[in-house]
Amino acid sequence: MDMNQYLSMFIDESNDHLQSLNENMLQLESSPDDLGIVQVIFRSAHTLKGMAATMGFEDLASLTHQMENVLDLVRNEKLKMQDFIFDTLFKSLDALESMVQDIVQGGEGKADVSSIVASLQAIVRGEGAVAPSAEAASTQQPDSAPVYPGIELDEFQYSVLDQSIAEGHKVLYIQVKLREDCQLKAVRAYMVFELLERSGEIVKTYPDVQEIEQGEFDQTFSLYFITQKDPINLESQILNISEMDTAAVTNLDHESLQQMVQQSAATAEPVQKENETSSTSADAIATTSSKNEGSGAPSPSKAPSKNTGTAAPSRTIRVDIERLDVLMNLFSELLIDRVRLEQLANEAKNQELTDTVEHMSRVSSDLQNIVLKLRMVPVDTVFNRFPRMVRDLAKSLNKKIDLIITGAETELDRTVIDEIGDPLVHLIRNSVDHGVEPIADRVAAGKSETGTVHLRAFHSGNHVFIEIEDDGRGIIRENIINSAIKKGVVTEEQAAALSDEEAHQLLFAAGFSTAEKISDVSGRGVGLDVVKSKINSLGGNVTIYSTPGRGTNFSVQLPLTLSIIAAMLIKMGSEKYAIPLTSIVETGIIKQAQIRTVHGTRMIPFREAHIPLISLSRVFEVPDFNESTEEETEIVVIRKGERLAALAIDDFIGQNEIVIKNLGKYLPSIQGVSGATILGDGQVALIIDPNAFIK
Structure with missing residues (x-):
């Protein structure tokens, strides 16, 4: 076995251990006194450290060793888990994941x-100090110390600064004032940040970074900064930036840092009282935990329960994805030949040949099921990243959120799994940010402080449904309509005629957002339009159900597999096409007299309603067929979500299982065509994408 194979094994095993560490850390956060979970975490960290050291990734091994030291104290009951310890360990896991990603991309796994x-x-x-309490705020502050109200530190930020001083780093308090005639405040502030980040780490700013980036501050801003650079040199470099008025750089020691924090707590207290109901307050975000301390309620985004006992011996093996793709391609060719053999046996009318072909068909059907199951992957491989994501979002948004995952064992084709992760990230972030209300709003509405986001997956027919449901404020129609009109998505006349369902669909318009303020989480109008286009490209669709005041449900419908599907084969003159059975409602025949033209669109009656009639012969410019010359026309009624349409065709060939083939890079994308398949007689038939015909 060569080194590359060892490296591949190391990457796979490291990702498994990191995922296990994240899941078990989330469990430990909800049960901090459970030493059994600590033992599991310690063993995973110890194994990861040994693997990294063996492969020569010293930075990764060193950081894991430092984590081990903390966990060893906890498991020996010499240290109690606290919020700032959890935050530090989670940051360590993030750093380890970044190192592993660097190794995946060919790097050496190094990081600062x-x-x-x-x-x-x-x-x-034992020096993980807590920031001094407000009771000590009366301590006399030296006249020479800088004063700037509002820049408060949480426990972890204070601990980082205090320990940086102990380790010999310089901790600086920097206060910058721009000239009164400065026209581009945000640009000048960005230039200061860029200068500082090249030589150290910014721990906390006032005002908040987002406000500074948008120019929403007076001429002055301040920050805490860790560096090894000379303070006087830094001050001169800042003043060299255009439109700077003053730059005051103060080097802090343990005592002056403590006094600074005390003064900030005392001077910022009146401001906090005024803004205590604001969910977007920067200080509230920095200092409020999303955990239900001492309440016994479930912690935010808790991971699925795992057995912390000794694991059973693994009965699985790792198979390279490319090998599965090769196996699927070979089986696809076998399926094409099977269909051809069935046709030849029917034509030859030889009983022995027919019996043999039928037996081969049964065996190949069983083989098909096994091959398809090999490609099926539990959605847990996607879901397992979300508990940690929701936890971090809840803390940053000053919310309490419980993520409940069900149906994680539901299986999907690997091709779908690879593509569905990003859309689900957008939907969950949307539920956490827009759906679940701030704590004060929930209490005022008679709800519990802790919001709930359900992430569930289940089978239904030939589809898998993934639902993201929250118990938040729901979708307010007026907010959507007003935002859509303001952004020019619809006119006031169009908006007045929209149903609630159609209004909800406006959320998927490109650039649409109801957020009043741009943040790291949302507000830039990028997200739900990407979700819809990605899900549609996978042959699925997304539906919104919402009740104001009670919550919102995003339901994503996805096909089980994208490689072999059941389809209806049809004829259009001398050409053959395939329509996926999952999109077909029913087939039928209509007469020319039943066709009506409404505002330039041909319509036909269907179940006490009228639906559009689409001519495939015109769309694909079929030269030897035109349904308008026929007295009766055969139709296929297709569905996209709740919308229906009818396709006019020449004739039906029959149902069959087909193998989806890409059209390749040499052909441009063709509207209404999702791929092609090879039929039993060797002909190529285009696979129709029904989603393209229903807008």
Whole structure:
């Protein structure tokens, strides 16, 4: 076995261990006294450290060793888990994941994690200090110390600064004032940040970074900064930037840092009282935990329950994805030949040949089921990233959220699994940010402080449904309509005629957002339009159900597999096409007299309603067929979500299982065509994409 094979094994195993560490850390956060979970976490970290050291990735091994030291104290009951310890360990896991990704991309797994290591070492020494309480705020502040109200630190930020001083780093308090005639405040502030980030780490700013980036501040901003650079040199470099008025750089020691924090807490208290109901307050975001401390309620985004006992021996093997793709391609060719043999046996009318072909068909059908199951992957491989994501979002948004996952064992084709992750990220972030209300709003509405987001998956027919449901404020029609009119998505006249369902669909318009303020989470109008286009490209669709005041449900419908599907084969003159059975409602025959033209669109009656009639011969410019010359026309009624349409065709060939083939890079994308298949007689038939015909 060569080194590349060892590296591949290391990457796979490392990702498994990191996922296990994230899941078990989330469990431990909800049950901090459960030493059984700590033992599992410690073993995973120890194994990861040994693997990294063996492969020569010293930075990765060193950081994991520092985590081990903290976990060893916890499992020996010499240290109690606290919020700032959880935050530090989660940051360590993020750093480890970044290192592994660097290795995947051909790097050496190196990263600057000195601040994280310093925090872990401080925890081991028992110096993970809590920021001084407001009671000590009366301590006399030296006249020479800078004063700038509002820049408060949480426990973790204070601990990082304090331990950086202990480790010999310089901790600076920098206050910058721009000239009164400065026209581009945000640009000048960005230039200051860029200068500083080249030589150290910015821990906290006032105002918040988002407000500074948008120019929503007076001429002054301040920050805490960790560096090894000379303060006087930094001050001169800042003043060299255009339109700077003053730059005050103060080097802090343990005592002056403590006094600074006390002064900020005292001077910012009146401001906090005024803004205590604001869910977007920067200080509230920095200092409020999303955990239900001491309430016994489930912690936010808790991971699925795992058995912390000894695991049973694994009965699985790792198979390279490319090998499965080759196996599927070979089986696809076998399926094409099977259909051809069935046709030849019917034509030859030889009983022995017919019996043999029928037996081969049964065997190949069983083989087909096995091959397809090999490609099926539990959606858990996608879902397992979300508990940690929801936890971090809840903390940053000052919300309490419980993520409940059901149906994680539901299986989907690997091709779908690879593509569905990003759309689900957008939908869950949307539920956490827009759906679940801030704590104060939930209490005022008579709800519990902790919001709930359900992530569930289940089979239904030949589809898998994934639902993201929250118990938040629901979708307010007026907010959508007003935002859509403001952004020019619809006119006031069009908006007045929209049903609630059609109004909900406006959320998927490109650039649409109801967020009043741009943040790291949302507000830029990028997200739901990407979700819809990606899901449609997979042959699925997404539907919104919402009740104001009670919550919203995003339901994503996906095909089980994208490689072999059941289809209806049809004729259009001398050409053959395939329509996926999952999109067909029914087939039928209509007479020319039943066709009506409404505003330039041909319509036909269907179940006490009228639906559009689409001529495939015109769309695909079929030269030897035109249904308008026929007295009766055969139709296929197709569905996209709740919308229906009818396709006019020449004749039906019959149902069959077909193998989807890409059209390749040499052909441009063709509207209404999702791929092609090879029929039993060797002919190529285009596969129709019904979604393209229903807007």
